[in-house]
Amino acid sequence: MLTFKKFLVIALTLLLSACTSTKMLQTQGDQQSQYINTSAASIEYRIQPQDRLQVVIYNDPQQSAAAIVQGQGLAQTLNKKGILVDASGNISMPLIGRVHVAGLTQSQAAKKIERRYRKYIKTPSVYVEAMNKRLFVLGEVKKPGVVTIDKEKMTLFEAIAHAGGFKDSAVKNNIIILSKEGSNSLALRRVDLTNFDTMNYGSLMLRPNDVVYVQPNEWKEFKVNSDNVTSIFKSVGSVLSPFATIKYLSD
Numbered sequence: 676m677l678t679f680k681k682f683l684v685i686a687l688t689l690l691l692s693a694c695t696s697t698k699m700l701q702t703q704g705d706q707q708s709q710y711i712n713t714s715a716a717s718i719e720y721r722i723q724p725q726d727r728l729q730v731v732i733y734n735d736p737q738q739s740a741a742a743i744v745q746g747q748g749l750a751q752t753l754n755k756k757g758i759l760v761d762a763s764g765n766i767s768m769p770l771i772g773r774v775h776v777a778g779l780t781q782s783q784a785a786k787k788i789e790r791r792y793r794k795y796i797k798t799p800s801v802y803v804e805a806m807n808k809r810l811f812v813l814g815e816v817k818k819p820g821v822v823t824i825d826k827e828k829m830t831l832f833e834a835i836a837h838a839g840g841f842k843d844s845a846v847k848n849n850i851i852i853l854s855k856e857g858s859n860s861l862a863l864r865r866v867d868l869t870n871f872d873t874m875n876y877g878s879l880m881l882r883p884n885d886v887v888y889v890q891p892n893e894w895k896e897f898k899v900n901s902d903n904v905t906s907i908f909k910s911v912g913s914v915l916s917p918f919a920t921i922k923y924l925s926d
Contacts (some may be wrong), residue, residue, distance in 0.1 A: 718828045719780045720883050724764050726805050727757030728776070728784070732792065733800035757806045770795050781805060810881055812838040814889035815845035824883055831866060831879045834887055846890040853886040 722728065758766045764777025771791040776784040785803040792799040808824040817839030822829070831850070841847060848867040856862040866878050881887070 718880055718882050720805055720808055720827065722760060722764075722776045722779055722781065722784055722805060724760050724762050724777055726760045727807050728760060728766060729802075729804045729806050730758055730766070730768070730788070731802040732788075732796075733802070776803075805883075808883040810834060810883060810885045810887065812887045812889070814887075815842040815891050816840065816889055817842060829881045831868070831881060831887065834881055835889075841889065844891050846892050849890060851888040851890065852881070853888070854882060855884055 758768075760766055760777060763775075765773045765775050767773055768788065768791075771788070771794075774784075774788055774791060776787065779787065781803045785801040788801045788803065789799050792801070809821050810824060810829065811820070812822055812834050813819050816835060819838060822834050822837045831852070835841065848869040850866045850868060852864050852866060854862045854864075864878060867873050
């Protein structure tokens with residue numbers, strides 16, 4: 676049977692483990708953070724395996740959108756749910772078969788498909804758009820989660836607005852953004868939305884699959900940690916209560 680002293684040791688251990696920061700993302704200093712130079716070219720989305728692409732083929736570049744909807748000729752949206760890019764980065768198309776599109780921008784993919792269709796169509800015009808472009812906003816916002824990107828790029832302000840805006844406990848001068856760099860690396864940058872002089876195009880522009888994390892202020896961290904400590908003491912107290920009663924009755 677565990678002694679009263681052993682229970683105290685367990686309680687203290689749980690107490691110390693609870694007194695940790697509520698921050699999800701931490702670094703050992705800004706010198707270890709990677710900063711990326713965001714430009715218009717770097718923001719342009721590149722197709723990845725498992726993407727779903729909207730592919731529209733025009734029989735005539737001047738053909739109207741109404742004609743496409745009605746499915747006149749070859750001018751049509753090939754799949755309303757999107758064409759899946761397979762694990763090898765290919766899509767399967769009528770007449771021309773498999774086309775490798777992974778790593779290409781949407782406009783590059785459209786041009787590649789156009790070149791293949793020139794064997795069968797005199798003046799093909801192709802439109803390609805990834806249907807699943809998104810980013811993630813986490814932390815001290817009112818509606819954290821997935822934000823759909825319905826255009827080529829999105830600013831940090833737009834992403835925060837889509838997430839319902841900041842909570843009162845949000846730290847606005849140290850917002851963390853994680854971006855994928857290359858195939859196996861991440862880049863981290865910090866943005867201060869309280870200082871106009873430090874803002875620039877590169878720091879505010881977001882790319883698909885970026886993760887935006889808004890940190891809690893010190894009062895929110897203290898409150899959460901205090902609640903954790905209180906709940907631990909309540910749990911330990913409920914466990915120790917029978918032993919204290921037995922000890923009292925045995926005296």
